[in-house]
Amino acid sequence: MAISTIAKGPSPTRRAPSRGRSRYRRSETAWGYAFVLPAIALFAVMGVYTIVYGFSLSFASWNGFTPEWRWVGLKNYADLLWADPQYAPLVHQAALNTMWVMIAVPVLTVLVSFPLAVLLNSVRRLKTVLRSVYFLPHVTSGIAVYFAWVYVLQPDGAINLLLRSLGLGSLQQPQGFLGNPTTALPTLIVITVWTSVPVAMLLYLASLQAVDPSLIEAARVDGASTWQVTRRIVWPLLRPITAIVVLLALRDSLQGFQTFLIMTNGGPGNHTNVLGLQTYRLAFLSQLSPTLGLSSALGWMLFVGALVLAAINVRVLRRVT
Amino acid sequence: MSTDTLRPAATGAPDTGRPARGSRVHLSLSTVLARGTVGVLLLLYAAISLYPFLWMVSAAFKDEIEVVSGGHLIPHRPTLRTLTETWNELHFFDYFLNSLKVTGLTVLLVLVIYSAAGYAFSVLHFPGRKALYRLFLALLFVPGVTVLLPVVLLENKLGLLGGHWGLILPFVNGTAPLSILLMTNAFSSIPGELREAARVDGASELRIFTTIYLPLSRPVLITIAVLTAIPTWNEYLLTRVSLNDPEAYTLPIALQNLQSSAVLHYNVLMAGALIVVVPVIILFIAAQRYFVNGLIGAVKS
Numbered sequence: 001m002a003i004s005t006i007a008k009g010p011s012p013t014r015r016a017p018s019r020g021r022s023r024y025r026r027s028e029t030a031w032g033y034a035f036v037l038p039a040i041a042l043f044a045v046m047g048v049y050t051i052v053y054g055f056s057l058s059f060a061s062w063n064g065f066t067p068e069w070r071w072v073g074l075k076n077y078a079d080l081l082w083a084d085p086q087y088a089p090l091v092h093q094a095a096l097n098t099m100w101v102m103i104a105v106p107v108l109t110v111l112v113s114f115p116l117a118v119l120l121n122s123v124r125r126l127k128t129v130l131r132s133v134y135f136l137p138h139v140t141s142g143i144a145v146y147f148a149w150v151y152v153l154q155p156d157g158a159i160n161l162l163l164r165s166l167g168l169g170s171l172q173q174p175q176g177f178l179g180n181p182t183t184a185l186p187t188l189i190v191i192t193v194w195t196s197v198p199v200a201m202l203l204y205l206a207s208l209q210a211v212d213p214s215l216i217e218a219a220r221v222d223g224a225s226t227w228q229v230t231r232r233i234v235w236p237l238l239r240p241i242t243a244i245v246v247l248l249a250l251r252d253s254l255q256g257f258q259t260f261l262i263m264t265n266g267g268p269g270n271h272t273n274v275l276g277l278q279t280y281r282l283a284f285l286s287q288l289s290p291t292l293g294l295s296s297a298l299g300w301m302l303f304v305g306a307l308v309l310a311a312i313n314v315r316v317l318r319r320v321t
Numbered sequence: 322m323s324t325d326t327l328r329p330a331a332t333g334a335p336d337t338g339r340p341a342r343g344s345r346v347h348l349s350l351s352t353v354l355a356r357g358t359v360g361v362l363l364l365l366y367a368a369i370s371l372y373p374f375l376w377m378v379s380a381a382f383k384d385e386i387e388v389v390s391g392g393h394l395i396p397h398r399p400t401l402r403t404l405t406e407t408w409n410e411l412h413f414f415d416y417f418l419n420s421l422k423v424t425g426l427t428v429l430l431v432l433v434i435y436s437a438a439g440y441a442f443s444v445l446h447f448p449g450r451k452a453l454y455r456l457f458l459a460l461l462f463v464p465g466v467t468v469l470l471p472v473v474l475l476e477n478k479l480g481l482l483g484g485h486w487g488l489i490l491p492f493v494n495g496t497a498p499l500s501i502l503l504m505t506n507a508f509s510s511i512p513g514e515l516r517e518a519a520r521v522d523g524a525s526e527l528r529i530f531t532t533i534y535l536p537l538s539r540p541v542l543i544t545i546a547v548l549t550a551i552p553t554w555n556e557y558l559l560t561r562v563s564l565n566d567p568e569a570y571t572l573p574i575a576l577q578n579l580q581s582s583a584v585l586h587y588n589v590l591m592a593g594a595l596i597v598v599v600p601v602i603i604l605f606i607a608a609q610r611y612f613v614n615g616l617i618g619a620v621k622s
Contacts, residue, residue: 024446031526032447039438039497040453046472046494047460054471064474116366119359126363132609133367136374139605142555143573144594147580148373151380151587158376161392194369226355255464258558262577276466283470284562292470299467306462 058296063288070290076297087282087294093270094278098254101189101274106249108193109200110242116197117204118230131205138198146262149191153177178264181271188272192259196252200245207241208234239320247313254305275302377598380591388588407579407592415568416575417596423485423571424553427492431500431549432542434493439504440530444516454505461498465558473562487563488571492556496549507541508534543611547604554601572597 058076060069075083080091120130137145152158155176163171173180177187211234219229257276260266266273266281279302282295348356380388382399407413441447442454472491473482481487511534519529535542557573564574576593605612 024448028445028526029447032441032445032450035437035441035445035526035530036450036453038434039457039501042434042490042494043457043460043497045475046491047497050468050471050475051463053475054468057471057474112366116363119363122359123363130363130367132606134370135605136602137370139551140374140555140598140601142597143557143576144377144555144597145373147576147590147594148377151591152373152376156392158372158394255466257466262557276464279466280469280558284473295470296467299464299470302464303462303467306464310462 054296055300057293058300060293061290062292063290064292065288069293072293076293077301080294080298080301087291090270090273090278091275091298094273094275097185097270097272098274098276100185101192102250102253104186104189105192105196105253106246108189109196109249110245112193113197113200113245114204114235114238114242117201117208118234120201121205121208131202134201135198137195141195142258143262145195146191146259150178150263153187155179179268181268184264184268184272188260188263191263192253192256195259196249199248203241203245204238207238211237240317243313243316243320247309247316250309251306254309255302374598377591377594380588381595383588385586385588388586388591403588403592404595407589408596411575411579411589411593413572413575413593413596416570416572419485419569420554420571420573423488423492424550426485427489427553428546428549430489430493431496432546435497435500435545436504436535436538436542437530438501439508440534442501443505443508444513444534445526454501457501458498465495469559469562472559476563482563483565483569485569488556488560491559492549492553496545499548500545503541503545504538507538511537540611540614543608544614547608547612550604551601555597 059071059073061072062069079087082088120127153176155174159177160172163169173183177183215233216229219233255276257274257280260272260274260277261280264272266277279295279298282291282298375394379394379396381404383396384398384400384403387396387398442450476482476487515533516529519533555573560571560574561577564570576597579590579593
């Protein structure tokens with residue numbers, strides 16, 4: 001889970017300029033531009049250019065090899081949404097899978113990370129060690145750990161072994177958890193949650209430590225139980241953090257696909273194909289078919305989805321805080 | 322909720338004010354149960370967190386025959402051969418150096434470029450700075466997958482594709498929003514009097530920046546370095562589509578290659594995975610204090 005959108009710092013103009021400063025000093029202006037120049041230059045090439053280029057490509061048909069683009073207007077968008085008999089069904093299934101991920105991952109992440117943070121906050125010993133252990137999945141998140149998961153999930157892997165030794169042999173998956181069409185998507189969801197819990201847990205932990213202890217003390221004096229305090233006081237106080245955790249998870253579920261690419265590549269069948277992965281496939285795995293424009297269009301639809309989520313994010317946060 | 326919840330008072334036992342020795346020793350049964358349950362649950366999740374790593378280590382120390390028979394976490398005939406062979410015969414040292422180069426240069430550039438930008442955004446007054454600052458933050462919303470294809474096409478035109486700079490430049494640009502945000506926050510919290518005093522003494526902006534602002538922001542610089550280094554070390558998508566020449570491979574791609582080789586040996590694959598993961602874990606442990614506190618700070622501010 002990305003931590004990039006969490007921080008909400010002071011604006012750069014927090015220090016009100018003194019009165020005599022209403023006009024910019026020349027030397028300061030020159031220094032200012034000199035200091036931001038490298039960032040701007042890199043952004044102009046790697047950022048602005050690619051964004052503009054990618055956006056115009058979404059209105060064209062191109063296979064990456066022919067010298068000319070063929071302009072098709074909004075056809076790419078229509079093809080993806082309903083018109084094309086080959087791609088529209090793929091996109092529909094990917095959208096359905098993405099929807100399941102977007103429902104399950106945020107809910108499960110909150111259900112695991114909130115109690116975990118509350119429990120961790122209640123112990124004194126081993127707190128730092130456990131915090132680091134819990135954080136490990138986030139730090140190592142990448143191809144190495146996904147291969148380790150593939151290894152334990154394979155037909156004669158450690159998960160099946162564990163189930164057998166616990167007497168839950170009926171839950172074993174003889175084809176492996178990723179080979180069975182019904183278990184593949186839920187398994188990937190669990191692994192996504194496994195990697196998104198660490199940051200969520202840390203966010204909860206940080207704000208638990210900021211909760212005013214006198215509030216809890218007062219509830220205790222009134223005879224509230226641990227459960228009641230957690231449910232009626234702590235949980236409502238941490239609602240803004242829950243909003244952030246949910247929206248980060250939503251965003252990552254909408255756009256993230258690395259786990260899916262590495263572990264199943266969308267299979268079996270298309271049962272774990274998600275929109276991000278479909279975008280990637282149209283861009284890099286369709287050889288000479290002219291699908292680069294389609295890929296770009298799908299990418300921009302995901303971008304619009306992210307913007308809508310961000311807008312909801314702002315509104316929800318304003319309401320709950 | 323704090324440790325209070327687990328004190329006897331919380332479970333209905335009379336609160337004797339100061340913890341008399343007796344009340345500490347004779348914990349009520351329900352308290353013991355509650356503490357035990359908390360401990361068990363915490364350890365259970367620790368096990369879930371570590372689960373794939375344990376098997377990764379286990380397989381990396383097994384030989385080819387034993388990894389197939391599987392079934393047990395502790396290798397019966399532990400061997401270092403799998404690790405050394407993976408390291409030597411598959412040229413992992415070369416890939417390791419490539420990864421180190423890409424990650425090191427990315428971190429260096431991020432620190433230089435965005436600390437300068439953060440300085441400008443937080444203390445220098447110049448026309449357009451607010452708009453520029455907002456522009457960089459708005460980038461947070463552009464999804465990686467949307468620009469992946471244009472980046473590759475652009476680099477192809479510029480002749481950067483396939484080389485390490487073709488990875489480093491987009492990686493650096495990708496951290497712009499977060500790095501600028503953290504740097505600007507850090508510099509804004511440094512009292513302006515320091516800068517005024519230095520200016521009166523005739524110091525240039527560059528001098529003020531390098532001798533006052535940078536040293537005072539060391540924790541934030543370390544946080545950004547770690548936050549940049551870890552994902553860069555693990556990066557896979559752009560690397561996979563841009564590198565063709567095995568000489569340029571970074572560790573994740575070398576690992577991917579192991580997996581797609583004709584005969585898959587899980588002990589070799591897990592040994593490779595271990596080689597990829599260990600440096601990140603070492604970095605994480607070494608910088609833990611800054612990293613975690615930096616994250617918490619980002620939340621609180």
